[in-house]
Amino acid sequence: MTQNLQNYESLKPLFNPQSIAILGASESPYKIGHLQIRALIDGKFKGDIIPIHRTAKEIAGLTCYPSLADVPGEVDLVIFCLGLEQIKEGLEACAAKNVKAAIIFASGFSEAGAYGEQLQQELGQFAKTHGIRIVGPNCVGLVNTENGLIGTFTPSFLTVPLDGQRGVGYISQSGAFGVLTYMAAAQHGINFNYFVSTGNEMESSFEDFMEYMVHDPQTNIISGYLEGAKNPEKLKALSKESLQKNKPILLMKTGKSSAGSRAAASHTGSLAGSDKIYDAFFKQHGIIRAEDFDDVIGFTKLFNPNKLPKGNNTVIITSSGGRGINEADRCEAHGLNIVELSAETQAAIQKSLPDYASTTNPVDLTAAAMVSNPEFYLEPLKVLVNDPEVHNIIFTDFPYAWDENSPQLQEFIELSKASDKVIGLFPFPLDGMTYPKATKALVENGIAVVPCNLNPVRALKKLVEYSEAYRQSSITSLADYRQPHAVLDDLLVSGETLSEAQASEVLARYDIPTTERRIATSLEEAVEHATAIGYPVVLKIDSPDIPHKTEADAIRLNVQTPEEVSQAYVEIVKNARSYNPEARVHGVSVQEMLGEGVEIIIGAHNDSTFGPVIMVGLGGIFVEVFQDIAFKVAPINRQDALNLLDELKGKSILHGARGKTPIDTEAIVDVLLKVSALMIDHGEQIQELDINPLVVYEKGIRAADAMLVVKEQQVIRQAMEG
């Protein structure tokens, strides 16, 4: 916590400087060193602007100084309008002057090859040593619209209106996309309080700026454009803190598609990680994923009135049947429920509407409402605000007749203000035609007005998800990570693929139920083991070098008699030899034959971004053909484990599809938590683990086979150094 506030305090000079010096100030109106000064002046920066110029006395009416050292008072922030080769000298001057913050636009650093990479590391280290917080390099800069700090040479920021709603802190790993989003939001009435283009993150990272905003009282929503998380642990801690403060984190993570990942990797050099794991991580920690720039606008508008939706049940009120159906299609496509209204509610609505209006959801007031009977818009609202089954109310249009002075509009607003339901107007996007005269009054009174092509329905669904995450965070945590811990050093040999028996031993040490198995190294021993275990049995080759036993024809199921055991033993050894003459063979594993149950797969691997990741899927063909799997980042708690199962498309199989008895999902949860504990304890050594199949019964569970690959020591060392 102290650590956290330290970051916040030390970033203050960057966001809230009293004085800004411009290194590389220029008299030429087309140069960055001039554009930057103009931007601060035009942005009405509330503090001193100090151009540094060797010879000029004055630029744009401001007194110049020949060097930083010559500036009489303190300088909080320095903006570098300098090229690559002058950055070092500039930073040294900052250190000498005790400057605590800098913005660096220059490119040519880590994005441009080895020389730039080296220089960036050096300068980053220098800045850290001298306590200088830095935005950039290779960035568009930083903007604080609260104090007029337009810390960027891009004049676009000043071309959009500044009279919109506030509260959003926005951080972008893409300069251009960030600027475009800032401007689009402003054109739609949302002004970001802060805009940060993080660039190469030489000293301060995406997560550092997030942390600032989590602690900043003026930020209500933290949003951003993320290409790759560099510090997922910090992201996780921040998301928890932010959720407790009811500050949604809304991130657009690009590189969803394979091509996108390709570009993301080459664009920033951050390890992009698999998109599915990002999805899992975001969901686990209550981070809302923006699908596109418009989600930032829609979500903010819907969140601002400070009413968190109680659920998915949504009612559409329209004057056009067609628009109503269209909006209903959109709602259901995004997972909102167009709730069937109760007979009482319908009757109550019907009372004050003509017969030809439709009181089913979508409620169709008919064109008369728009043209001659604006009061129709009030009637269903009066009823719906009192229906506990209704969580969200969407209007597709609004009466032309109501302006800010209409008593009916006032009544509409009073009804809305008194209600805890989310109320939105999602009009068709026709400039100056379909928006109501009283839009301003509606917005000021907590009714979100978002044109339907900005996807407000999708944003509403995201707000529902956020509300759910927020509620879950405020109830007592169900987390329970206490699990057995075990020493595995004897088993986890660098670079090895463990034999089935070894992998099963790993599971057994974590109390995961496995089949009874004994290794036979002779025919006689095999028969002995089979008799001890009890018929029928299974025989399999046990070799770290033959992970795919079926392929090697080195497995026999349902072996019934001593004679069959002998025959199976001979065949298995022979087939294994001919499959791989070099294979190290520990013997033949004699195992109990498991009864029929539902086969699932539980796996784990080490993700390059997020570390240990847990996977669950339905077994066999379901994984292979339908890819019906779900992921969570370890460690997972009980709720995570339940959510994992709930995310499977074929989950009904667990709950007894086709008239079968439900299987022991508690046993699956137990294994998931144990695998999570195993991966947290030994994830640095384990490359990947597959328990496949894991057979689940009405009561109980058994791992029938397992595969475990140990990381190569070198890889581990590199990872620890990296």
Add this chain to the structure above:
Amino acid sequence: MTQNLQNYESLKPLFNPQSIAILGASESPYKIGHLQIRALIDGKFKGDIIPIHRTAKEIAGLTCYPSLADVPGEVDLVIFCLGLEQIKEGLEACAAKNVKAAIIFASGFSEAGAYGEQLQQELGQFAKTHGIRIVGPNCVGLVNTENGLIGTFTPSFLTVPLDGQRGVGYISQSGAFGVLTYMAAAQHGINFNYFVSTGNEMESSFEDFMEYMVHDPQTNIISGYLEGAKNPEKLKALSKESLQKNKPILLMKTGKSSAGSRAAASHTGSLAGSDKIYDAFFKQHGIIRAEDFDDVIGFTKLFNPNKLPKGNNTVIITSSGGRGINEADRCEAHGLNIVELSAETQAAIQKSLPDYASTTNPVDLTAAAMVSNPEFYLEPLKVLVNDPEVHNIIFTDFPYAWDENSPQLQEFIELSKASDKVIGLFPFPLDGMTYPKATKALVENGIAVVPCNLNPVRALKKLVEYSEAYRQSSITSLADYRQPHAVLDDLLVSGETLSEAQASEVLARYDIPTTERRIATSLEEAVEHATAIGYPVVLKIDSPDIPHKTEADAIRLNVQTPEEVSQAYVEIVKNARSYNPEARVHGVSVQEMLGEGVEIIIGAHNDSTFGPVIMVGLGGIFVEVFQDIAFKVAPINRQDALNLLDELKGKSILHGARGKTPIDTEAIVDVLLKVSALMIDHGEQIQELDINPLVVYEKGIRAADAMLVVKEQQVIRQAMEG
């Protein structure tokens, strides 16, 4: 064909009248009867406007006549600005004056109850008898922007610019949604040639107007908003004709969601049909489904340059890495392939770009292209137009510097014009900021400019699909509907659910391979049959009243000996009795026990909109848990049958997933075509048919069980009358 042109010719007075009379013309500027006259004047209608008013001499400067009969010359079109009760008289006057077309706005007809329904039928019949083509009632009207016929009282049509691209004929079953789409398109530079709000379709239907546009030389794209198809046969014929003329049909079909269907049903009273069947029907006949209003705009802009994409392979060119990734995500989400560029192509692009630009797809020109090096935009284009692996080229932005006089812009345009690839600019939607100065020149020269929030990527995917359908339509048809035909009258008893043996007999008559089966009515007979068929056998109760034999415990598999047959027979008869003492039992069916194969399900049912529909799915749990099924409307041809299989998510199972041998898909196709023939021959009698499971082998196929429900005679009669 003659029939078709008759419809076209007779609709001409509606679309291209020389003279229009207004019934209900009014002197009051707020009444519809005045607004309509003003709309025609302001729309600069190229013909005579004749107000009919009992007393007034002149309205809006136009000479009035007291009645239609008093008008001296011919009247082509009459617009009814009259209420419900005056329509009949008006139509009689039309008939007397030999008027051939009318627009009727009035509501209160079939949408309002029995009285209106009755009146509508009467008047519709009257109009048909007298050859009067009608738009409406309960509609917004008809607009022809070519001759200034603003046949509507809604002045909105005149508030949008009229200088856009043309060629779209638009027909809407929702008045309001249609108007909004018309206006949004105009704001984005697309002016519909025709706009028709069909209303209750008293005399002319949605399909009639489509047919007009198929034959109209000025229409290049037929688009519309459909709530429910009333004449799918006609839609099918029109789609074929339209495809042959390379006129895309682009329909938005609402009511996708369950709530949407609910609303659609109550909104127009048309039978909405299952959305999945609409999807299947559209796909089968090359009709493109618009997801939302913006698809109409995006598709039109992309289609207008008259270059049909050769495929899915798409390249993105950008000056912002972030925008590039974002666009790549969008492309892959909609099924466009972000093609990996070949080493040669990359090398060729690299030659003229700086090192820091990225030549992988998305091609990232970097911000330098936008700011200082606009020529970067030309270089990759020069290479890509010659790469046969590239089908579509998307720019996310464009140099600020190029205006219409730039030689570089001219070169860009020349390259684009000479190429058969689709080239589009999908800029970020910031008014007056992100659109290039030369937008007009680009559009005029066949480069589609569509803001990225109008979903041009989705529209491009739809254009790819259209092109594919168009190409398929122009190659020799693979259709082969010739199939066995059989008499089934003895089996299809009204309202019956057939016994398995009866249903199997139906299949057998259509040469669909079934299992060998014999009905035993005594224990001795059962043993005899088993011996004749050969062990092992299956025994099942054969009763039309026990369709679910497993539930009744009246089925025994893998019966191995005469003793087992006797025991099974006794148990089955006993269990069936106790399960349903009233059941009519034909006996016990003794069948050959089929070997293991891949189980699929083939079904058919009678859709309320489309008639016989064929379904295929993977068997058992795949159907029930994953709902992995696909539909086509009968009759289907060979290509349809192959497409059906291709639409299954688990199709890899057919082709030998998990190292298994591929199964006999030809045999599945054969059964599908035979079921199609069966449903075309006897669909009027068959309510539903399930062949489940149908066991498919490496070679061959066998129906193991079948269920068939015969429609109730009454239902058939109603259907024939209706």
